[in-house]
Amino acid sequence: EAGVTQFPSHSVIEKGQTVTLRCDPISGHDNLYWYRRVMGKEIKFLLHFVKESKQDESGMPNNRFLAERTGGTYSTLKVQPAELEDSGVYFCASSQDSWGQSPLHFGNGTRLTVT
Amino acid sequence: AQKVTQAQTEISVVEKEDVTLDCVYETRDTTYYLFWYKQPPSGELVFLIRRNSFDEQNEISGRYSWNFQKSTSSFNFTITASQVVDSAVYFCALHNTDKLIFGTGTRLQVFP
Numbered sequence: 001e002a003g004v005t006q007f008p009s010h011s012v013i014e015k016g017q018t019v020t021l022r023c024d025p026i027s028g029h030d031n032l033y034w035y036r037r038v039m040g041k042e043i044k045f046l047l048h049f050v051k052e053s054k055q056d057e058s059g060m061p062n063n064r065f066l067a068e069r070t071g072g073t074y075s076t077l078k079v080q081p082a083e084l085e086d087s088g089v090y091f092c093a094s095s096q097d098s099w100g101q102s103p104l105h106f107g108n109g110t111r112l113t114v115t
Numbered sequence: 116a117q118k119v120t121q122a123q124t125e126i127s128v129v130e131k132e133d134v135t136l137d138c139v140y141e142t143r144d145t146t147y148y149l150f151w152y153k154q155p156p157s158g159e160l161v162f163l164i165r166r167n168s169f170d171e172q173n174e175i176s177g178r179y180s181w182n183f184q185k186s187t188s189s190f191n192f193t194i195t196a197s198q199v200v201d202s203a204v205y206f207c208a209l210h211n212t213d214k215l216i217f218g219t220g221t222r223l224q225v226f227p
Binding site: 003009031033035040041042043044045048055056059089091093098099100101103104105106107108109111 | 119147148150152157158159160161162165167206208210212213214215216217218219220
């Protein structure tokens with residue numbers, strides 16, 4: 001079974017540019033999550049999809065961040081325009097359920113550097 | 116408030132030493148789940164264990180063991196006879212409603 005895959009693994013962009021991160025969850029997992037870790041800090045929740053619907057987007061920092069999951073399969077997270085404080089590692093995860101019975105399976109993350 | 120505290124930022128040990136990583140959590144929920152994840156240098160987050168709040172039995176898996184104590188709101192992780200391959204950042208997490216709340220992680224370095 002393929003795991004959660006994220007693309008790209010690294011991205012370096014200038015302040016003001018746009019970046020789109022992609023996540024392919026484990027096949028059959030309806031729940032898809034985005035998390036972010038800023039240098040040295042905790043991994044913070046951004047949002048949660050159930051199929052194509054946003055279940056909880058309380059962690060999205062501001063309206064420069066837009067997440068989509070068309071068709072309930074892969075998801076994209078777009079940052080436009082990027083700011084310096086957006087630098088960090090963005091993790092995607094998927095799971096079979098959302099209430100903790102099954103663990104979240106994480107991808108390798110996308111390291112975003114905004115200069 | 117829901118919170119996870121990993122007070123140890125970094126721990127260094129020599130191979131074959133035992134090491135315990137501390138995790139203290141806060142929650143008002145009576146039913147909850149606790150997790151440990153490992154992040155090796157390659158970057159991915161690897162699931163290690165899930166524990167629900169009704170099961171206070173300690174768990175052992177090879178060289179890994181976990182001590183869950185509801186009375187002190189702690190879920191500590193011990194590696195026995197550490198190896199260089201155990202070097203990683205370890206995260207403790209609390210499941211809250213539909214998401215995980217992570218601690219800041221403990222970086223473990225095991226030297227040969």
